[in-house]
């Protein structure tokens with residue numbers, strides 16, 4: 308048995324965003340109209356029926372969140388209630404049973420606590436990524452919802468999503484492949500949204516970008532979001548904006564950054580359609596944001612056959628995004644006062 312002081316002997320500051328097998332995961336099953344209470348398991352393999360609707364018809368969804376260690380050794384989650392709410396709305400959209408809040412929180416807390424030795428230490432630059440998932444299991448051939456579901460939570464220590472550590476500039480390439488239809492499932496965290504984006508990401512990377520940037524799929528004018536992150540923009544007139552779109556994921560990081568811009572930095576904030584080509588000359592700084600991406604300033608955007616620099620030469624981090632990053636990450640790591648009451652402490 309590990310004592311609470313023992314941590315795994317990992318090179319924490321060198322971690323990328325990859326799966327590392329930890330000791331425990333949580334699994335609960337929904338059957339005959341109800342959830343069992345679930346349990347921690349050692350086995351990372353899921354035994355699943357070949358007819359499972361999650362495999363054929365993508366009847367599944369997931370969430371992403373992080374646990375951080377504070378300087379005084381507390382383990383902190385960032386707004387987990389919003390992940391629970393979002394999973395509930397995605398489940399409803401995909402005709403899956405909602406995971407009750409008590410079960411969701413119990414599974415997260417128990418999985419994180421049971422894997423204490425895998426939680427990266429304060430100051431390492433790494434964090435414990437938490438992946439809750441809900442999948443339709445059991446046999447089904449026709450296109451209809453599953454009768455049985457598994458809710459599973461696993462964790463993995465991770466470093467930066469875009470390979471660079473700390474606050475580093477990324478580039479985006481506008482995709483000619485659409486991610487989500489205006490009245491489709493783009494605003495839900497359904498795995499089905501991501502498989503179709505793999506080719507867009509590959510194309511963006513061939514172009515020399517880190518990630519694809521999607522414009523709205525009906526007119527290809529307005530910014531939607533990046534493949535795994537929302538977009539935030541500080542404008543030259545001092546305002547702070549983010550796209551309003553029915554097709555983007557409602558990012559918890561983005562909602563928090565909009566609050567920080569408004570309430571901590573006293574900026575005028577607005578959620579509105581943003582026409583990339585018409586407005587790019589008014590952009591001061593742009594960033595992609597999300598649980599995995601944290602806040603990643605965007606240096607250049609590729610569209611209409613050329614690169615467009617955003618801030619300066621497109622290589623450096625601007626002061627607004629630097630300050631936003633410092634405030635957000637400071638709160639998440641327990642280094643700054645949690646004025647918004649966003650942190651949730653895990654009992655160890």
Ligand code: PLP
Pocket residue numbers: 371532533534535536537556557558559560561596597598599
């Ligand atoms: N957009 C997409 C497509 C995502 O996959 C994510 C990641 O979760 C986000 C945005 C950011 O959302 P959040 O800040 O809630 O992690």
Ligand code: COI
Pocket residue numbers: 370371372534535597598599600
């Ligand atoms: C997250 O940021 O948590 C996500 O789910 C994005 C994923 C593509 C890694």
